[in-house]
Amino acid sequence: MRVRVDPLVCEANAVCVGLAPDVFDLDDEDELQILRPDVPPEDADRVRHAVRSCPKAALTLDE
Numbered sequence: 001m002r003v004r005v006d007p008l009v010c011e012a013n014a015v016c017v018g019l020a021p022d023v024f025d026l027d028d029e030d031e032l033q034i035l036r037p038d039v040p041p042e043d044a045d046r047v048r049h050a051v052r053s054c055p056k057a058a059l060t061l062d063e
């Protein structure tokens with residue numbers, strides 16, 4: 001499973017960062033960085049929840 005962000009849609013509100021800080025981070029310019037785009041099975045539920053919680057629907061999962 002891979003996760004990616006559409007930087008044109010992301011508004012850097014850090015919802016995903018709060019739910020999975022080991023996967024998502026905001027850099028000094030408030031751009032979302034995906035620290036680990038390849039999501040291991042044991043983290044899948046947590047990352048899926050973060051993706052669904054994005055209020056801008058800026059995150060996509062390729063399963």
Ligand code: SF4
Nearest residue numbers: 010011013014016054
């Ligand atoms: S929750 Fe969505 S809008 Fe907010 S920082 Fe994450 S990807 Fe961007």
